[in-house]
Amino acid sequence: MTVAELARYLPEEADVAGLLAELADNYSPRGIVLVERGGRWLFQTAPDLAHVLAPTRERPAKLSRAAVETLAIIAYHEPVTRPEIEAIRGVGVSGGTVDVLMEAGWVRPAGRRESPGRPLQYATTPGFLVHFGLASRRDLPGLADLKAAGLLAAEIPGDDSGDADA
Structure with a gap:
């Protein structure tokens, strides 16, 4: 509440x-x-007690790579349209990918963009925050956090934060 x-x-x-x-x-x-x-x-x-409940929790099917990428784009760029998601990913997004995320309760329609064609926008839900243990979207990790965790290469193309003479 x-x-x-x-x-x-x-x-x-x-x-x-x-x-x-x-x-x-x-x-x-x-x-x-x-x-x-x-x-x-x-x-x-x-x-500290979550492990006790782990065996009794229903395990949802693992998300495909496309679904994980789409969810990340929606979380970091919301509200975002399907063409914007496709432009960021560089490939098309099937309707089934967004449907899986909506069925999981992590993504919701967020109105229509006031532009030609009035494309549908997508945003994350409070269920997304609860599932991933976030107080708000501001708690999503930034580039520095992802690099420190080893989830991104130390050098990102176009990133000037690395050593120039290395």
């Missing part, structure tokens, strides 16, 4: 943010914790 939704159930003079912080502190040593994800407050399993 959002802070505004919670405030409807409390007296007007209640400090909702303060109460949520106090409640989060109260639950922090327990098996479930109160967290904020995408502007909404929810209870979830404590990170």
